[in-house]
Every structure is written in structure tokens, then in C-alpha cells.
Amino acid sequence: MSEQTNEGISKNKLKLLVEGKLPLDDIHALLRMPVKDADRFWKYLEVLQERVTWKEKILVRISEHLYVVEKGQERIVKCDCGHEFGDYRINWKLSSLVYARTSTEEFDEIFTTQNKPNPEIVEVREFYCPTCLAQLGVEAVPAGYPFLFEVLPDIDTLYEWEGKPLKSANKDWFQNKTATLTAKWAKEAGK
């Protein structure tokens, strides 16, 4: 099989892998590759770009539904449904819809055996896309815990590793700017 050579897999098979439809034998062949295909990332971006209806260029996928895309001079988080969450350096959860389960009754809906978490010490937060309502993230944390900023990708380094640095590369891109938004909210509220 071609997958066992350094040529890598075809774009079509990668598409099937992304869709979860690639046969297990083919996946095992990928796992056995002595050296991975060097252009995988670029093929992956092509496959992903073809799956969405919008035109902004995907820079990196960060979740099943979320991408960091280039929009003008900005790099923003975008859902595959088209919803835009804003600057990728600010935790996208702050631009989502949030539902926190805080009672046994609410836990019963998702944990159906007796071993449920204790609602006195933990809440289960679900983060939804405001447009398509997809569940994009789940946190099980005590009350008062800051939203976990699960990933801040170092996109410029990634593209350097791939040998094609971005024209917009700048060290300012790899910074957590979440606090700028919470500071703005506090200011608006007069706190």
C-alpha cells in the first residue's frame, strides 16, 4: 500500500480519516509508516478548508469545530458554522454560551450511573457555539475557577517548522490576551 511508503496518504484517504470513515487496516498502515508524509499538514488544511463554507484561510485547527483563521490582518477563532469568536489570543470560551451544571439532577442528564461527581465541590461547565449550539468544550471544576484557556497555539513557530513562515509573523501573536477582555468587562461594569 502506498501508505506504507514515505509518499504518505492521498488527500482522499485523509478526508476519510478526518470523517472517521477510513478503514482500520488503512489506519494501521498509517501507524506503521516508518517516516510520516512531509506534506501532511498542508493536505490536512486543504481537506479542512473544503469542509467549510466560508473563505477565510484556516491557519490551524484547534478543535473538532474550531479553527484559527486569517481574516484581514487578524487571526481569529471561527466555528465551522461560521460564527466568529474574535482574537485567538483571547480564550474563545469568553465569547461562547455557558451552561454550568451544579446539581445532582443536572448531572443525572449526562452521568447515568451512580458514580456522579459531588455538586458541592464541582460544577460541570458546558461551552456552546452561540450560533450552531455545538458543545465546544467541557470543564469540571470548582466554583470560582477561571475558564481554562486550553490552547494558545504558537502559529508562527508551527509555520516555521513546516518551512513556510507566514508573512504576518510577529512575536506579538504568541501572547495570552484574555485579561484584556476581562479588564474591559470590569471597566464597563465600573468595577
Next chain:
Amino acid sequence: MGSKQTTLRKSLKGENIGLKARIDHADQQYKDTGHIFGLKYLEVLEEDPIKFDKFQTRLIAAVSAARETSKHVSGSPAGVGMGELLHLLALPEGEVVASSFGLTGHVMSFPLIVRHMAETGLEENPGFRDGDIWGTNDPLAGGPHQSDCYTYVPIFYDGELIAWAAGVNHIADTGHSICPGGVPAHSPTTYCDGFTYGPMKIGEDLIEYKWFERMWMRRTRTGTLNVLDEKMRLTGAIMLRGRVMELVNEFGLEYFKRATREILERERRAIERRVRTQMVPGEFRQSLFRPIRQKGMMGHLYREADKDWIVHMNETITIEPSSFINIDCDGSTTQDYFWANGHRGGILLGMGWHTMAVLVQSPLVNTSLLRMLDVKGPPGSIINPTRTDVSTCAPNVVGTMLSLLPNHVFGWSYFMRGFLEESYLCEYVYSVIGSGGVLKNGIPWGMTDFGYVGSSPRGPSPWRDGEAAMVGSGNPEADFGEAEEWEFVEPPLTSLSRKLIPDMCSHGKHRGSIGTSAAHLISDPGQFLTMNTMGISGTDMLGCSVGVCGGYPMLNGYVLYLHDTNAFELLEQGETLPTDFVEAWRMIDSGKLKVGSMEVYGNESPVTQLKHGDLVFQGLQASSAWGEPLDREFDLIKSDIERGWMTPETARKVYGAVVEVAANGACKVDADASAKARLELRNRRKTRAVPAKEFWARERAKVVAKDFSHVDVANMYQDTLRYEKWHREFYEFWQLSEDYKI
């Protein structure tokens, strides 16, 4: 004096004089060049790759033969049946160059032991000589916890120390003062930790001192098994020493020295390449929590330990431009009088369990990973304990829990880069049962049951579900071991079942592995019997803080003790006993199973007294899920129901899948009804959720008012906010002024 020093140092002649100097030199070489031992070029490899490959394969054969042969010396089911042991070959500086299958995480700890020996002057007194036998199980000296015992011999060639041959295994009982077995859920001080020794010379001329055997018999509950385990470790180490001598004779000393070092550097480069070509660099945030409850339990005896905690394990994982992986645990809980003190040997061992499988992927398990990854925590935190009085009984558990999180990240990072085939959640989720007592005939006993250690789940991928009892990341036997073999060494514990528990899983597009059950009936316990459980499945707060891409995080474990039951009456009536806690509850509710009293715990339970006819149920290992549950394909849900892994009620409630089950068990998905049910679930989200800004304002008000739902939560914040980076994150997120104090 002078002649004695000459004799001692003769054994260490080489390019440097002493062990400490050699270690310092190797560290400096790495620092200066970025290459292990400063090896910029792999000359021996490049000159003759076939010969190099042959040499490497012979090393693997040597460590494997040592393990496979020596395990038959042991009488412990853990050693013989489940292979809970490892043999390894290390360079004089402690870098492990090859290890057998087995407890591979130990390759991360052994270098610390060698460093400890060098730093504490053991090369001067008593010194290292050909034929010496050394041993340790002390976490303050680099060991992971008291249960993991190392026996090792220096290998000399023509008077020069060229390597160490070591055996390590997890013993059945450590003599812990409170909890029989070796992985205690409650351990107020290190003075309860059980038999702790070394690093020390425990024999010479390849014969162990008689007094050491007596120590095992005197200080542990399973003296005979532990003596046999000691002989097992030594047998393999001596075998390995012999094979190494053969290899040196065949390949030559210089080739041996150069090739072993080139193996390490080559493997380091392989990890570096994998990170650079298959992962996405950046900063990732993960955490997990573990309640520990000792209040009311320790009061009169250990007042300082009479507290409850919510232990916070906090991680910022950075995949750096250099490919180095930095794991910063700032914000984790402070060391205290509980089990959760993570001394470095245990931290690195735990990190090794998962990371070897996800990142290293080499048949030649070695310590090159130590040069590509580091775990740091502020002094005084559980990641970096500084006190010598706190318990050291479970740094391995802390390390294993911590390492769940970067391995989530690694699996996710492969996905972000497009290497979905490599992407999965490696969650080495184990638990152990400690039991002990006195039999009818007056014989005291104790045991650690490893059934759950060898049966870890494999977490889900972006393209498939998790699978239960599938892998043993830290253990070679991916199963529960032989039930009968365990019953032989824990006679009152009759095994009722080992099975999957329907509905016990974390839900997602690709669900986590189904939880597994172990059920025991207590039969004829003798004069008394106690049991305790411990491990890394979550307790009351889920196993970790975040699932991946919208899936739910690892479900917490469950332990149910049922006392004074009518189990034997039911058996006499020909009835079937429950095989998991869900069935047990159903039978209790129906009135068929009668119960005098019960105790319910999360993954860890304190020492619990058990009597004839009591029942014990555990449910664990429901790993994290991947992706949004409403994206799950109906065919997968149907398949789960057909296999008995999920009920139609749960399918409907969680996934919006309406599945009809015929009398013959055949399932059919009602596509229209399911589409409608999913739409209802999706719309329900809209009615319940609020914009994050609104949620933030509401929760901030509570934080400002110090309304944290439970005093343990408030105490957790009060403790951990002393650490700078976490303090900044918390204060910036909630926009708190610096005069805010909890």
C-alpha cells in the same frame, strides 16, 4: 586511609574520577551542545548501521531475558502472573539505555537514584565494588514510592564501572502502618510509610546479606513474597550483568561505551523530530482535582493530619520552539500531611507511563525523554516537596495523575497537525486494592491486588471510541490477571465478576472507554479483614478538568461496601449475586439484596472492616471522551446498545438517539424521532445557557463575596493562590485587586 581511597577510586577510573564528576560532566555536555553526552555526530551508528542495530537488539534481548527468566523466581501474582517488574541497563551516570517490557516508567526514576548516591557520598563510603548488591525503595532518594523496590549491581570491566544492571518490581506489601498493601489512601506522615531503605549495599560477591532477608520478614506483612521478589530482582540483575560482559567481550569495550551513548542521543533526536514534525507548538492549560478526606479519621492520633483537602494539580504545558516540552505546575496544592506529596522520582515515573506510549514509541525504552521534557513546581508544593516529615507513599500516583494532562495535549496536538492516526487520549487509569488481616489460624497477611493495574483503558481518538481493559501503559499485561491467582493470596476475597458496566462512560462524539467492574464476596475472613482502595480514577470531581473538543472528562470511580448482607442466603436459594454496583443498587431497591449498612466512596476508600458475607463493588476507568456528544453517529450508539454497553434510556437522554429494542435484542434507530430529539437537546442548550460575559459577571460576584460553595473549595484557593503564576491568572481573570484575600 590513602590506600583505601585509591582502591575505591580505582573502580571508577575512566575519563573522569568519580561518579558525581561524571554526572556533572554529562550534564554540562548536554547544556553546552544540546546533545546527550555532547554527541553531535553518531559515528558508530553511521559507520556500520547493521552492526549498531545488531548491538541494540542484543541489548533488548539481554534485558528481556533477565525479566522473563527471573519472574519465575517470584511467588507473587504481581510478579509471575502480571509481570509487574522491569529489568534495565543503565550507564554509570544513571542514564538508562535499555529496559525490558514491564514497568517502563522506572527508567525515569533510576537516574535519580544514581544521582542521589553520587550526591550523598556513597561512592566514598561504602564505595562501589565488583559483586556488590545495592537496593532502595526510598522516594527521597529517587524511588517512586515504597512499593517499588530496586535491586541493582554495578558492572565492572577490567576494574572500570561501565554500567548498572537493575531489577525493580512492585511488592505485595510495604508494611505501611495504617493501610495493608502498598498504595495507601491515608498516610499522615512519612513515619507511617512502611519499610523504607537505601540506597544501601545489601550484599556482596553477588550474595545478599542475611539480615536484609530478615528485615523483609520483620517489617512487612508479606515477608516471604517480598524475599522471593528480592531474589527475583537480583536474579535478573545478575543475568543481565553476565550478558553485558559477553557483549563487551564480543563488541569491545570502546564500542560498548560509544554505542550505548549514541543510542540515547539517537532516541532523543527521534523524540525531537516527532514533536517538530507531528505536533503543534504552543501553550496548553490543563488541571485536575482530587479530594482527600481525613477529618474525623486521624483526630486523636495525628491531629496535624485531621483535615480535608481538595488537591489541585495545575499544569501549563508548553511545547517550545526548540521542541522541548515544559510542564509548569505552579498553582498546585502545598505539601501536607496526606499521600499526595509528589517527590521527583514518582513524578517522573508517572510522566514516563503515559509519555513513553504517546511520544517515545520506541522498543528501546530509555531515558532520552528526560532530556526533552521537564516537570517543575514551586518549592514546597506537592510537585516539589521540601519537607522530610510528609508522607512519601504515593508520589507515583501524583506523577501518573499529572501525566494524564500533557498526554491529553499530545494526543490533541497530533490531531491539530493532521496526524489523526497517532491521536488518542492515553489515560493510564489504575487502582489497587489493599487488603490484610489475620486468618482463622492466626496467620497475619496483607496484599496489594493489581487487577486494575494491568487493565487500563485506551482513550478515544478523533476516529474511534475508547476501549476498556485494553492496555497496560505501565504494566505489560493488558488484563486483570488470573482471578484464581489473586484468590490464592487474598483468601477471603472471592471474585464475583470482572466486566464492563453498562452506561458507565464519559460521553462524546467518540465516547470514553466503558468503566470496568470488580466485585468481591467476603468469605470466611478469619479473625479480621480490612480493605482499602487507591488509584488515579477520579474521586467525586471527575478524573480531570477538561474533556477534549466538547467531550466530557474522565468519569470518577466508585467503591461500594455492603455490610451484613444476605448474599450467602441468596446463593443457597440459587439466586445470582450482583456483578457490578449498578446491579447491586437495583437488587437493593427491589428488596432482594438485604444490606445492614453501606459505605460509598470515590476511587479511594479508607481502611474498612469487612465480615463474612459482605460485598465490595468497584467501578473505574471510564476514560475521557472526544468531541461533541450530539455529533455521535447513530450506528455507534446502536452498536453499544446491542453489545449491552449502553441502555436505550441513556442513549435517548444523552445523545438524543431513539432506539427500539426488539424482543430478540435487535436494535433499530428511529431516524426521524432521533433527529427531533437531538434538535430538542440542542434547543435546550439555548434556553439554559447564558453569554459568557453574563456568566463571568455572576461568578465574579461570588468570588468577590468569597462564596465558593464549600469550605474545602475556599481552602484550596486560599492555599494555592500563594503561587505567583496561578495567582496572576486567577486575579486577572476575575479582575481582583491585590488586597483581595480569601
